[in-house]
Amino acid sequence: MNRQDLKTIIYAEKKKEETNKYKHKICVCCGAGCISSGSEEVMKKLQEEIKTRGLENEVEVIPTGCMGPCNQGPLMKFLPEYNIYQKVDCSNISAIVQSQLIEKKPIEDLLLFADSREKPFIDARDDPYFKKQLKIALKNCGHINPERIEDYLVHNGYLALDKVLFEMSPEEVIAEVKQSRIRGRGGAGYPAGLKWETVYKYVNDQKYVICNGDEGDPGAFMDRSVLEGNPHRVLEGMAIAGYAIGANKGYAYIRGEYPLAIKRFELAIKQAKKLGLLGNNILGTTFSFDVEVRIGAGAFVCGEETALIASIEGKRGTPRPRPPFPAESGLWGKPTLINNVETFAAISPIINNGGEWYSEIGTPKSAGTKVFALAGKINYAGLIEVPMGTTLREIVFDIGGGIQNGEDFKAAQTGGPSGGCIPAEHLDVKMDYESLVSLGSIMGSGGLIIMDKSSDMVDVARFFMEFCMDESCGKCVPCRVGTRMMHDLLQKICENKATQIDLDRLEELAVYVKETSLCGLGGSAPNPLLSTLRHFRQEYENRIVQHD
Amino acid sequence: MNTIPIIIDEKKLEVDPGKTILEVCRENEIEILTMCHLKGVLDIGACRLCLVEIEGINKLLSACTTKVAANMIIRTNTDRIKKYQRITTELFFAERNHVCAVCVANGKCELQDLGYKVGLDHIRYPHLFPQCEVDTSHPWYVMDHNRCIMCTRCVRVCNEVEGAHNWDVMNRGHQVRVISDFNSPWGESVTCTSCGKCLHACPTGAIWPKAIVQGQLQKNPGMINELVEKRKMKL
Numbered sequence: 001m002n003r004q005d006l007k008t009i010i011y012a013e014k015k016k017e018e019t020n021k022y023k024h025k026i027c028v029c030c031g032a033g034c035i036s037s038g039s040e041e042v043m044k045k046l047q048e049e050i051k052t053r054g055l056e057n058e059v060e061v062i063p064t065g066c067m068g069p070c071n072q073g074p075l076m077k078f079l080p081e082y083n084i085y086q087k088v089d090c091s092n093i094s095a096i097v098q099s100q101l102i103e104k105k106p107i108e109d110l111l112l113f114a115d116s117r118e119k120p121f122i123d124a125r126d127d128p129y130f131k132k133q134l135k136i137a138l139k140n141c142g143h144i145n146p147e148r149i150e151d152y153l154v155h156n157g158y159l160a161l162d163k164v165l166f167e168m169s170p171e172e173v174i175a176e177v178k179q180s181r182i183r184g185r186g187g188a189g190y191p192a193g194l195k196w197e198t199v200y201k202y203v204n205d206q207k208y209v210i211c212n213g214d215e216g217d218p219g220a221f222m223d224r225s226v227l228e229g230n231p232h233r234v235l236e237g238m239a240i241a242g243y244a245i246g247a248n249k250g251y252a253y254i255r256g257e258y259p260l261a262i263k264r265f266e267l268a269i270k271q272a273k274k275l276g277l278l279g280n281n282i283l284g285t286t287f288s289f290d291v292e293v294r295i296g297a298g299a300f301v302c303g304e305e306t307a308l309i310a311s312i313e314g315k316r317g318t319p320r321p322r323p324p325f326p327a328e329s330g331l332w333g334k335p336t337l338i339n340n341v342e343t344f345a346a347i348s349p350i351i352n353n354g355g356e357w358y359s360e361i362g363t364p365k366s367a368g369t370k371v372f373a374l375a376g377k378i379n380y381a382g383l384i385e386v387p388m389g390t391t392l393r394e395i396v397f398d399i400g401g402g403i404q405n406g407e408d409f410k411a412a413q414t415g416g417p418s419g420g421c422i423p424a425e426h427l428d429v430k431m432d433y434e435s436l437v438s439l440g441s442i443m444g445s446g447g448l449i450i451m452d453k454s455s456d457m458v459d460v461a462r463f464f465m466e467f468c469m470d471e472s473c474g475k476c477v478p479c480r481v482g483t484r485m486m487h488d489l490l491q492k493i494c495e496n497k498a499t500q501i502d503l504d505r506l507e508e509l510a511v512y513v514k515e516t517s518l519c520g521l522g523g524s525a526p527n528p529l530l531s532t533l534r535h536f537r538q539e540y541e542n543r544i545v546q547h548d
Numbered sequence: 549m550n551t552i553p554i555i556i557d558e559k560k561l562e563v564d565p566g567k568t569i570l571e572v573c574r575e576n577e578i579e580i581l582t583m584c585h586l587k588g589v590l591d592i593g594a595c596r597l598c599l600v601e602i603e604g605i606n607k608l609l610s611a612c613t614t615k616v617a618a619n620m621i622i623r624t625n626t627d628r629i630k631k632y633q634r635i636t637t638e639l640f641f642a643e644r645n646h647v648c649a650v651c652v653a654n655g656k657c658e659l660q661d662l663g664y665k666v667g668l669d670h671i672r673y674p675h676l677f678p679q680c681e682v683d684t685s686h687p688w689y690v691m692d693h694n695r696c697i698m699c700t701r702c703v704r705v706c707n708e709v710e711g712a713h714n715w716d717v718m719n720r721g722h723q724v725r726v727i728s729d730f731n732s733p734w735g736e737s738v739t740c741t742s743c744g745k746c747l748h749a750c751p752t753g754a755i756w757p758k759a760i761v762q763g764q765l766q767k768n769p770g771m772i773n774e775l776v777e778k779r780k781m782k783l
């Protein structure tokens with residue numbers, strides 16, 4: 001396929017959409033959350049219902065990726081009205097179809113948040129849950145069928161790839177990404193443009209692009225949702241990166257616990273290849289780029305870039321000291337660009353709308369939007385995307401609908417096992433890289449666990465320490481033995497058996513492990529402990545036995 | 549060859565680029581404590597004993613894996629580094645079962661030496677006392693996991709120098725163990741050539757020959773590098 005063919009397909013698909021072959025479109029959320037609450041059944045039942053009513057030619061039913069409020073699922077969205085139904089039960093489907101499609105009015109009691117708001121919003125876009133959000137990485141998630149490349153093409157899919165191949169030099173692509181000021185979304189927040197430029201500058205006839213989809217943080221599902229909801233977006237981002245840095249081969253490392261993400265991503269690769277959007281001579285140009293999926297075996301440490309690279313090479317997945325960084329010597333010793341799924345998902349909008357557009361969203365030092373996986377004692381748990389700098393209060397109360405059972409907010413845990421806790425007095429903290437670090441936490445990859453007074457902060461620290469202890473690769477001493485020692489000491493405090501000396505040792509060990517560990521796993525393993533000590537020291541001290 | 553200027557512990561030096569900080573320190577008689585480093589095999593930066601402070605870099609870097617760069621200002625003996633060396637040593641001793649008095653390596657052990665060097669008089673952390681196996685299945689050698697500190701010098705020597713790759717590592721975290729082949733008794737190994745290099749590479753009393761009495765262990769870790777250097781020579 002060449003450039004003209006791509007335009008022709010997009011045009012034809014758009015025309016189809018515009019001429020409204022179907023009067024209605026019903027999106028059934030088939031994200032992981034909704035599937036677990038039974039959306040596949042709903043989908044089947046809905047299709048039967050449409051058929052028995054003879055509406056197949058008027059109504060299109062499509063499965064989509066995650067729409068956001070996962071704990072309200074299964075979700076069903078009627079377009080163009082934007083009426084979203086929550087907790088859809090197979091027994092209600094007939095009534096909903098009757099009311100929506102025949103009587104042309106929604107059943108208000110069954111709409112999204114109808115059971116928790118005074119009055120639900122008829123057009124879901126008016127709901128503060130969606131109004132406060134800005135979806136860039138997740139833009140098409142929940143709107144398109146992730147298993148059809150045509151759905152992506154209609155939404156300007158692969159136009160950014162087309163643009164860079166025909167209108168931009170690799171240097172210009174890098175300049176655009178730099179101008180966007182986007183920082184890596186995998187945790188550390190390293191400026192993506194700078195990384196691209198570094199890899200670009202290393203001269204080598206073989207370079208690689210790696211997409212990090214290992215996502216091992218407990219409770220995180222941002223990358224999973226992107227991969228499941230819009231795999232082509234990630235693929236397009238990788239291809240653009242390949243063009244920019246001069247690589248012809250990419251690997252997507254996806255954790256084995258995500259079979260649906262793997263299936264959809266592999267399908268996406270196949271479809272893109274068939275249309276000549278991937279493979280040899282993309283769109284008739286001299287640029288060739290191929291992508292292969294590698295499946296992770298569920299070790300948290302394999303998300304660390306050097307361990308991930310070792311794992312792709314078929315070795316034991318343990319980190320190695322940096323420098324040299326992968327940009328210089330990565331996969332099989334070649335210059336390698338490694339970015340997170342969400343980072344790649346933001347690339348095509350940056351190319352289409354310009355780096356400047358992206359850089360103006362968010363805060364000066366943290367540009368753009370961030371996807372969070374909201375979990376814990378929050379009313380509307382699920383997947384959200386907000387501009388950087390949105391306050392924690394807005395996320396918890398305006399979007400998340402507040403704390404369950406009207407309890408008080410106690411703390412938010414960000415960054416999972418590498419992060420920390422933010423107490424209630426800092427509810428107005430802006431969610432951006434610097435602000436979170438100044439409070440002793442980190443942005444991390446986007447896990448956001450909300451806690452009420454039932455959470456015991458020492459136990460929270462113990463839980464994450466246990467996770468790090470189990471997930472330590474065991475290569476370096478501080479992390480291998482240090483996390484075990486810290487875990488045992490935390491356990492002792494939880495059992496009310498520890499003394500002040502134990503607490504002092506714990507604190508000394510925490511700083512030691514943080515400063516001496518080989519990789520970021522050990523380097524950040526003490527964070528949950530240190531941050532709970534900082535904000536909730538009293539809870540530790542209350543448990544210390546006074547006599548020796 | 550062009551040299552580059554660096555400063556280590558206030559000492560101004562002109563050194564060859566391409567060398568590691570550890571190599572430069574050893575050449576200039578600046579003491580760096582090491583355990584996983586073994587001349588002749590690749591460095592992995594695992595024990596973290598050789599960490600140094602470098603001006604302008606906010607992380608401590610391992611001297612064995614970090615190359616010198618022009619105008620580096622390096623510190624090897626600050627209070628912080630000394631404190632961390634001590635903690636690392638304590639953790640080594642607390643991790644498995646080290647009873648020097650009854651150990652074959654008593655008096656010939658790099659870990660014991662390290663303990664003396666950092667002035668360890670007691671260990672402030674509880675001993676973990678894991679249940680570790682003693683593998684006596686090999687006709688000539690014993691592998692005692694109670695004394696192993698997971699430096700993986702044996703693994704690297706066997707793979708890189710002997711080319712047999714009998715040893716490897718299994719499990720994660722504090723559960724890691726050195727294994728023979730796919731975790732079978734050493735005596736049943738199909739890859740081990742019984743060359744004994746791992747025995748010499750091992751810094752502790754974890755690998756030892758059966759034909760010795762307690763305290764009589766003779767190890768020659770320097771032999772590994774001699775071998776490597778001899779092989780490089782033209783015949």
Ligand SMILES: Cc1cc2nc3c(=O)[nH]c(=O)nc-3n(C[C@H](O)[C@H](O)[C@H](O)COP(=O)(O)O)c2cc1C
Pocket residue numbers: 183184185186187188189190192212213214215216217300301302303304305306338339340341343445519520521
């Ligand atoms: C223990 C550990 C686990 C990590 N896990 C992930 C992960 O699951 N996904 C990810 O993208 N990055 C992970 N990272 C960060 C990667 O090492 C790397 O920085 C990142 O993939 C770079 O992409 P970015 O710049 O787009 O964020 C992890 C780092 C550490 C230390």
Ligand code: SF4
Pocket residue numbers: 301318319471472473474475476477479480517518519520521522523
């Ligand atoms: S810090 Fe932990 S995970 Fe990282 S290399 Fe050391 S032992 Fe392995």
Ligand code: SF4
Pocket residue numbers: 645646647648649651652653654655657658659660695752753754
């Ligand atoms: S291996 Fe070394 S430190 Fe351990 S018991 Fe034997 S002599 Fe002591």
Ligand code: SF4
Pocket residue numbers: 695696697698699700701702703726749750751752754755
């Ligand atoms: S057996 Fe000896 S050389 Fe091998 S890892 Fe253990 S301590 Fe190191």
Ligand code: FES
Pocket residue numbers: 029030031032033034035065066067068069070071073075382383
């Ligand atoms: S999975 Fe359906 S809303 Fe998230």
Ligand code: FES
Pocket residue numbers: 581582583584585592593594595596597598599610611612613
């Ligand atoms: S000798 Fe450098 S880390 Fe072990």
